[in-house]
Every structure is written in structure tokens, then in C-alpha cells.
Amino acid sequence: MADRPAPAHCLSVDVEDYRQILSLRHRRDPGPLSPALERDMERVLEVLCLADVKATFFVTGTVAEARPDLLRRWAALGHEIGCHGHDHTPVWAMAPEALRAELSRTRRAVENASGQPAAGYRAPVFSIRWDTLWALDVVAECGFEYDSSVMPVRNRRYGVDGFDPAPRRYRLPSGLSLVEMPLTVARAWGRLVPVAGGGYFRLFSYGRIRRAAAECGRLGRPFVLYCHPYEFSPDPVDWTDLAGGRLGRLRARLECFKTNLGRTKVPGIVAGLAREFRFGPLGPVARQVRDHGTESILGTPR
Numbered sequence: 001m002a003d004r005p006a007p008a009h010c011l012s013v014d015v016e017d018y019r020q021i022l023s024l025r026h027r028r029d030p031g032p033l034s035p036a037l038e039r040d041m042e043r044v045l046e047v048l049c050l051a052d053v054k055a056t057f058f059v060t061g062t063v064a065e066a067r068p069d070l071l072r073r074w075a076a077l078g079h080e081i082g083c084h085g086h087d088h089t090p091v092w093a094m095a096p097e098a099l100r101a102e103l104s105r106t107r108r109a110v111e112n113a114s115g116q117p118a119a120g121y122r123a124p125v126f127s128i129r130w131d132t133l134w135a136l137d138v139v140a141e142c143g144f145e146y147d148s149s150v151m152p153v154r155n156r157r158y159g160v161d162g163f164d165p166a167p168r169r170y171r172l173p174s175g176l177s178l179v180e181m182p183l184t185v186a187r188a189w190g191r192l193v194p195v196a197g198g199g200y201f202r203l204f205s206y207g208r209i210r211r212a213a214a215e216c217g218r219l220g221r222p223f224v225l226y227c228h229p230y231e232f233s234p235d236p237v238d239w240t241d242l243a244g245g246r247l248g249r250l251r252a253r254l255e256c257f258k259t260n261l262g263r264t265k266v267p268g269i270v271a272g273l274a275r276e277f278r279f280g281p282l283g284p285v286a287r288q289v290r291d292h293g294t295e296s297i298l299g300t301p302r
């Protein structure tokens with residue numbers, strides 16, 4: 001990767017086993033890693049290889065501990081390997097000590113498996129909000145160079161409404177510095193919405209997403225895109241069997257329906273953007289921000 005110039009835009013994959021995560025949510029044993037994860041990641045690698053683009057894979061500790069061979073292979077192919085928490089517990093469900101312990105464990109597992117330092121962290125379900133901004137100090141204390149967990153939108157479950165959407169180096173209350181690489185948002189229907197991954201990304205037309213990426217380029221900011229292995233799966237997402245009770249199954253069916261809506265478009269959108277723009281992993285862009293940007297003081301919670 002050393003001979004490649006720093007990319008203009010950033011491509012990331014949150015590598016988690018959704019069946020294990022949802023088993024935990026439904027208070028069941030997570031069980032072994034799903035074989036679908038390896039299969040879906042092969043499709044991710046194929047799309048990235050055809051587009052000749054490298055990405056950052058934010059991997060959970062459970063995946064790293066179960067299949068270190070996969071991380072070693074992804075790193076050998078030139079992809080950056082970062083951390084995505086141990087078992088996908090949101091930051092808001094943890095006390096600072098618990099987060100510190102889980103980040104240290106995950107970082108060790110990911111680095112041992114990939115054979116490279118893990119510079120970046122992404123919180124599960126973008127769980128760094130105004131009320132959990134303290135987590136950035138823990139992320140910096142654990143040795144990460146950058147974080148990419150802030151979604152600068154107002155949302156019921158996640159988001160830091162009013163947060164600067166541009167990547168910046170922040171001086172934290174602890175005195176440590178950390179680069180924040182927020183996920184890209186855009187204005188639609190009179191408000192800011194996530195445009196670079198998730199439900200809106202799957203619903204927007206390719207042209208709308210392309211315009212958002214071009215706008216980022218004009219503003220001199222990276223378009224920070226995220227996707228998931230299951231969005232590259234040949235089969236529809238289905239976890240209704242994990243939910244208990246009639247209401248639980250009804251809710252699970254609705255969630256599966258929303259997740260599958262536009263899901264099959266994702267590989268094509270990623271491939272198209274990677275062909276049209278200069279995408280790459282987050283690490284090199286974060287290092288540019290660290291070395292050339294001015295330092296900002298982190299805002300206080302509202």
C-alpha cells in the first residue's frame with residue numbers, strides 16, 4: 001500500500017456475524033461463527049479486487065478469535081484491519097472500565113490475527129453519541145490513532161447531532177489526541193441522513209449517492225462509506241428463527257424486510273463508486289488529517 005497515494009474517499013466493511021449478534025440480542029447462545037460470513041467476505045474481496053480498491057475491515061473480536069486465518073488473509077491482500085468491538089455490544093451499554101477491557105481484548109485478537117497494528121476503531125451501531133463521547137478518551141488510551149463511529153445526524157438510537165462532519169484531529173479531555181472520521185451524511189427531505197451506508201444508502205439511487213460523493217470531493221472531505229458482509233450475500237437476510245414469541249417474530253420479520261430492501265444493489269453501488277472515484281482504506285486519510293490538520297477541542301455534550 002506504501003506506493004499508493006492517500007485516497008480521496010474511504011471504503012469500510014463492518015465485519016460481524018449478524019446471526020451471532022442477533023442470537024445475543026435474543027438472549028440465546030451465540031453459537032459458532034456462521035459459515036455465511038466467510039462466503040460473503042469472499043464476494044466482498046471479489047468486488048474490491050475487480051475494482052482494484054483496498055478497504056478498511058472493522059472486525060469484531062469474536063470473528064478474530066474464531067478465524068484468525070481470515071484476518072491474516074485479508075491483511076495479506078492489502079486491506080487495513082481495524083476493530084469493531086468484541087461481540088458488538090454498543091458503547092452505551094458499557095461503563096468506561098468495561099469498554100477499556102473489551103477494546104484491549106479485541107485489539108490484541110485483531111492484531112495477533114492480522115499481523116499488523118490496528119489503527120482504527122468503529123463502535124458497534126455507531127454508539128458514540130453526545131452522552132458517550134467519553135468513549136473517545138478510552139479509544140485513544142487504548143492506542144488507536146483514529147475513530148470512525150460518529151454519525152453527525154439526529155436519530156433515535158445513534159448519532160451526534162451537530163458534530164462537525166469533516167474529519168478532524170481532536171484534543172480530548174484527557175489531553176490525548178484522536179482523529180475522528182465521521183460517516184458521511186447528506187441533506188434529504190429537509191434533514192441530514194446517513195448517505196454512505198445502511199438503509200438510506202440501499203434506498204437512494206446510484207445517482208444520488210454519486211452526487212453526495214462528488215460534493216464531498218468539492219468540499220475536500222472524504223466520502224466515508226460503510227457496508228456489511230451480509231449485503232454481499234446471495235441469500236436474503238433472515239433471522240426470524242432467533243426471535244421468541246409472536247410479537248418478537250413479527251418485529252424480526254419487519255427488521256428483515258427493511259434490511260433486505262435494496263440490499264442486492266450494494267455490491268453494484270460499491271463497485272460503481274470505486275470505479276468512478278479514488279477510494280481506499282481510512283488509515284492513510286486519517287494520518288493526513290493527523291499530520292496536516294489543525295487540532296480542535298472536542299465539544300461538550302448538549
Ligand SMILES: [Zn+2]
Binds near residue numbers: 084125
Ligand atoms: Zn456492526
